[in-house]
Amino acid sequence: MYYGKGNYEAFARPRRPEGVEDKSAYLVGGGLASLAAAAFLIRDGQMSGDRITVLEASAIGGGALDGAGDAETGWLIRGGREMEDHFECLWDLYRSIPSLEVDGSVLDEFYWLNKDDPNFSLQRATINRGLDAETGMDFTLGKRATKDIVDLVLELPEQLYDKRIDEVMSQDFFDSNFWLYWRTMFAFEEWHSALEMKLYVQRFIHHIGGLPDFSALKFTRYNQYESLVLPLITWLREQGVTMQFDTRVMDVQFHITPEKKVAKRIVWVRDGVEGGVDTTENELVFVTNGSLVENSRWGDHHAPAAFDPVVHDGGSWHLWRNIAAQDASFGRPDKFCTFPEQSQWESASITTLDERIPAYIEKIAKRPTQGGKVVTGGIVSAKDSAWLLSWTVNRQPHFSRQPATQTVVWFYSLFTDVPGDYVRKPMRDCTGEEITREWLFHMGVPSDEIHELAASGAVTRPCMMPFITAFFLPRAAGDRPDVVPEGVANFAFIGQFAESTRDCIFTTEYSVRTAMEAVYQLLDIERAVPEVFGSIYDVRELMKSTMFMRDGKKLPVTWFARRYVEKTIIGRMLEEHGVI
Numbered sequence: 001m002y003y004g005k006g007n008y009e010a011f012a013r014p015r016r017p018e019g020v021e022d023k024s025a026y027l028v029g030g031g032l033a034s035l036a037a038a039a040f041l042i043r044d045g046q047m048s049g050d051r052i053t054v055l056e057a058s059a060i061g062g063g064a065l066d067g068a069g070d071a072e073t074g075w076l077i078r079g080g081r082e083m084e085d086h087f088e089c090l091w092d093l094y095r096s097i098p099s100l101e102v103d104g105s106v107l108d109e110f111y112w113l114n115k116d117d118p119n120f121s122l123q124r125a126t127i128n129r130g131l132d133a134e135t136g137m138d139f140t141l142g143k144r145a146t147k148d149i150v151d152l153v154l155e156l157p158e159q160l161y162d163k164r165i166d167e168v169m170s171q172d173f174f175d176s177n178f179w180l181y182w183r184t185m186f187a188f189e190e191w192h193s194a195l196e197m198k199l200y201v202q203r204f205i206h207h208i209g210g211l212p213d214f215s216a217l218k219f220t221r222y223n224q225y226e227s228l229v230l231p232l233i234t235w236l237r238e239q240g241v242t243m244q245f246d247t248r249v250m251d252v253q254f255h256i257t258p259e260k261k262v263a264k265r266i267v268w269v270r271d272g273v274e275g276g277v278d279t280t281e282n283e284l285v286f287v288t289n290g291s292l293v294e295n296s297r298w299g300d301h302h303a304p305a306a307f308d309p310v311v312h313d314g315g316s317w318h319l320w321r322n323i324a325a326q327d328a329s330f331g332r333p334d335k336f337c338t339f340p341e342q343s344q345w346e347s348a349s350i351t352t353l354d355e356r357i358p359a360y361i362e363k364i365a366k367r368p369t370q371g372g373k374v375v376t377g378g379i380v381s382a383k384d385s386a387w388l389l390s391w392t393v394n395r396q397p398h399f400s401r402q403p404a405t406q407t408v409v410w411f412y413s414l415f416t417d418v419p420g421d422y423v424r425k426p427m428r429d430c431t432g433e434e435i436t437r438e439w440l441f442h443m444g445v446p447s448d449e450i451h452e453l454a455a456s457g458a459v460t461r462p463c464m465m466p467f468i469t470a471f472f473l474p475r476a477a478g479d480r481p482d483v484v485p486e487g488v489a490n491f492a493f494i495g496q497f498a499e500s501t502r503d504c505i506f507t508t509e510y511s512v513r514t515a516m517e518a519v520y521q522l523l524d525i526e527r528a529v530p531e532v533f534g535s536i537y538d539v540r541e542l543m544k545s546t547m548f549m550r551d552g553k554k555l556p557v558t559w560f561a562r563r564y565v566e567k568t569i570i571g572r573m574l575e576e577h578g579v580i
Contacts, residue, residue, distance in 0.1 A: 001520040003501075004528025010092070014527040016046040022282050023047060023523075026266055028249045029288030029316065030056030031063020032508060033495040035232045036093050037286050037515035042239050043096055045523045049239030055268065057248045057314065061233050064293045065508070067223030067399065074301070074351040074432075074459035075399050075408045078293055079468075080392065081224050082185070082217045082378070083110075084207060087509035088530035089516050100231050101221065113221055117395070120215040121377035122366040125180065130364055130444025133383045135177050137212045138551045145173040146549055152198050153536070160195035161476035168194045178549075181211050184381040184390045186506065187414065191342055192472040199504040206535035208545040214378035221372075223398050228508070246270060248314035251322040252285055252491070261327060263491040269314060281490045284522050286515075289320040289481070290336060290470065290497035292506075297464050301432035305464035309340030317467075320497070324481075329488075331481035336473055336497065340466040343473060346416045346427050347463050348435050350391075350409035354457030358407050360443045361393055369407045370396050382442040386421050387413035391439060411439055416464075422450070432460030471496045471505045483514050484521045492518035502532040543577040555580050 004010075025041055027034040034054055041047040054061070060068075069076035083090070094106040102109045125133035141149070148169045160168070165188065173179055174190065182188060188197060210216025220227035237243065251267040263285040267276040279285060294315050299305035311317045320333040336343070352358055358369040365376045372395055379390040391411040398408040416428040422441035423434045430438070436454040445453060480499040484492045492498075494514045496505045503510055516529050535541040547554075557565055557580050565571030565580065574580045 001517060001525075002528055003531035005531050005534075009528040010530065012527050014044050014525050017523040017525060020045055020047050020523060023284060024051040024282065025053070025284040025286065026277070026279070027052070027054045027286045028252070028266070028319070029063065029495070030054050030058070030061035030243070030245070031288055031495065031511065032065055032229070033063075033288050033511040033515045034286060035061065035229070035236065036512040037494055037519055038236050038241055039093055039097065039232065040516050040519040041523070042236075042241075044525050044527060045519055047523075049236065049241045052236075052240075053242040053244055054236075055247045055249055055266070056243070056245050059245050061243060061245075062225050062229035063288070063291070065224040065229050066293075067225030069349070069351075069399075069461070071351070071401070071403050071406060074349060074461045075402065075406075076298070076349050076461055076463075077223055077398075077408070077410055078296060078347055078463050078465065079412070080219075080394065080410055081228075081508050082219070083508060084204075084216055084218060086206070086533035086535075087507070087512075088533060089513040090509045092516070092530055093512050094228075097231050097235050100234065106228070106231050110218070110220060110227075114218045117373045118215070119217050119219060119374050119377050121213045121380075123364050123380060124212055124214070124378075125381045125383045126364060126442065127383045129442060130360065135180070135212065135383075139178040139181075139212070139549055140176045140551070141178050141549050142172050142176075144170050145176050145178070148173045149201065149549065152194070153201055155198060157195055157198070158477070160193075160198060162474045163194040164191050164474055165194050165197050166190040177212070180381065180383060183414065184379060184388065185211070187345065187412075187469055188472060189342070189414065189469070191474075192469065193474045195475065196472055196504060199502070202536040203502070203504045203532065204535075205545050206533070206538070206541045209548045217378055219374075219394055221395060222400055226400055244270075249287075249319055250314060251319065252287060254323075254326050254491075256327055259487070261485070261488045261491070263488075279490065283490060285491045286494050286518055287319070287323065287491070288316060288495040289323070289331065289493050290333060290467075290495065291316040292468050292470060292496060293465055295466050299432060299462040299464075301459050301461070304429055304431055305346065305462040307340075307344070307428055307464050307466060309344075309466040311337055327485070328478070329481060329485040331493070331497070332479045333497075335475060335479045336470040337467060339470075339473055341417075343468065343470040344416065344464070344466045345412060345414055345468055346465065347410065347412040348432060349461045349463070350411055350436060350439065351459045352407040352409065352457065353405075353459065354453055355405070356449075357440070357453060357457055360440070360445055361407065361409070364443065365393065369393060370404060372396065384421075385413075385442055386415065386418050387427050387438065388415050389413045389427075389439065389442060409439075411435065427462075428464060430462065432462050435462055436460045469506075483517045490522065492522055494518050540573065540577065543573060543579050547578040552578065554578065
């Protein structure tokens, strides 16, 4: 496998890998990584679809990309996915998957939608119960905080192994608007990985200017299940892929010698019966190790969501533990699944029933909630919320079967263990109705209307997720296994806990990238995996980010620097990008 860029590699069609007609594949986990790997096996590996089996523990595919529920009991979404232009592997996949909505591909549908209705926010944060926090486009980074970011980017990765963000960033940085935007948008906490934050800054340096108003982002028409997962599963089934649901994979057993590591058996429990399949080097095995949504527990409008941090037998963490126990190169799962208080947060799906609630949404969003166009343009964060709550309304309807009288809101809180400002209880102890009260309070609903509207004006379903940011925990080399560990003949790790190069986690792109790298390595496909977009190496993007981080304040040109910028291309570029 190798990386490439440009049309030459992007448009090339690889030849059929030698011996692929004798191979088959098992994909453990039914999330985006597995579904993408199955698609790449068919499209680029030219493996027959009827030789591919997806093994999934639940009754439905999609993993963290969910979207379910109904108009009566409430619509359900555990989270949303923010996307951008340079998800090179994701768009490489979806250019080949037919849309279920338009005459074209899923990429065509997405591209046209965001051309016609570009995303941006008109009010990023509130304060004092729904008033504009007036953060504007400013980052409010002082000299010390700016230096912190520059130093972080310049650090070698190994210098940040097992370090927390608050070990390398100053209080000046944490007091800035930049950190408010950053932590609420990506769900970072001060105790999370400094290395991952470095990767994020580098990865999205070209979008720094779009961070305050979300103009950097693009979204799907509907929820992520209907817009991304359903078209992919539909296409895979048309190719003959077997989707084997309700199958808990307990272990993948290896035959390991100094020369080679071969996955020899997949052990599973299906319908309460132990079973499995023997594998040889001709059976390729792909495992999604670890899960951000494992142990998700739903509450309802009258009951809080349970907090379940236990690693249960038959889950993805248990499976990874069993695999990792066989060889050191298979990673260290306990680095990620044994600190639930540092990796948890809670979300809630709010379905409005009373037309008075959307009026408050529209006052903050400054757009109508109905009509199929951008509403909030991303999350709205209550800057003075004790929970540090955020909420968003995507294009409505958010579900294809959603009545026009309903608005679906996604809500989440970073601090689930502190009392709220109105409810005076931690979010994790709150029912859906109580969460609705806290949200309505921060939206500016009059106090004498809050209880009535929360009781009958919405249906709210809270969801507690103990491992949702497990991949953000401080880590070092070897904690996450390579996509294809050294010496492995027929096995690959895929998903958010597999190690790729230069990219950052908690994105749809990372799931698809690891899937592509796995397939291309195991089948030796004659086509490059698209490299991570190189904006960090583009002097123009560095100049623009410098200007944005300084809130547009231009740098003075000292006398000794004038000879280098006057009447030079460097000087012209610095002027064009507003640096000097």
